[in-house]
Amino acid sequence: MVKRHVNQDILVRSLRYAIERKQGAEALREANEILELRVQERTAELETANELLRQEIEERQKIQHRLELALQAGKIGTFEWNIQSNQVTWTVELEALYGLAPGSFEGRVVNWLQALHPDDRAKTEQELWQAVKIGQGLDTEFRVICPNGEIRWIAVKSSLFHDLIGKPLRMIGIHMDITEKKQLEAQFLRAQRLESLGTLASGIAHDL
Incomplete structure (x- = not known):
């Protein structure tokens, strides 16, 4: 069991x-x-x-x-300037505006200033540091001398960026080739002067 x-x-x-x-x-x-x-x-x-x-x-x-x-x-190139490291980055389009080969810009503010026309260099450098001092972007026009000797007019428009306490960090903007615009303005001014001279000569002849 x-x-x-x-x-x-x-x-x-x-x-x-x-x-x-x-x-x-x-x-x-x-x-x-x-x-x-x-x-x-x-x-x-x-x-x-x-x-x-x-x-x-x-x-x-x-x-x-x-x-x-x-x-x-549009003949426009962009840049970025790290103010703390003083390193400037250019696009290949911007290098082309200055007549430089791609990758040949050495990346410092002084390298950029050296490309400016001697008559515009001091003024432009002063405007740059004044813009940083008052906390705004650079907005100016100047001439540059290309390696081949060609003189071009450049316009810069940029914005300045800060940290939380207002310390400037970087400037980002564009360079535009305005050579043709400047040439047209010069032609217009010459035409105006010639017209004024013609009017003056006509008035003198009428008086005689």
């Missing part, structure tokens, strides 16, 4: 163990399925995010390309 009872206990435990194993295997299978589903969902999300990122990068590259074309067509 005792042996029979023991056999029944073993059978019950075996059945319970088998059921638990089956339940465990089923739970593990379900967990694996859920995990695999989540991996697939996450992979799909990453693929979508990567595609959106790729499209954004392509769009930014197109915008950058259009901007470069616009700068070249």
Whole structure:
């Protein structure tokens, strides 16, 4: 009788163990399925995010390309001056305005000032440091002498950026080639003077 009872206990435990194993295997299978589903969902999300990122990068590259074309067509170059380190960064378009080869600008304020016409250098340098002192961007016009001897008129428009306590950090802006504008202005002034001389001569002749 005792042996029979023991056999029944073993059978019950075996059945319970088998059921638990089956339940465990089923739970593990379900967990694996859920995990695999989540991996697939996450992979799909990453693929979508990567595609959106790729499209954004392509769009930014197109915008950058259009901007470069616009700068070249408009004879405009951009710069950034780190006032604390005195490091100046020029775009290749700006180097071209000064007649320099790409990457040849040495990156200091003094290098820029050396390119200015001697008659405009001191005035422009004074305007630069005055702008920094009063906390505003530089807005001025001056002549530069290119390495080939060509003289060009340049206009600068920029903004000054500060830290939280008002200390100047950097100046960012553009240089524009306004040589043609200056030439037209000079031609207009000459025409006005000639017209004035003609009017004066006509008046004198009439009086005679």
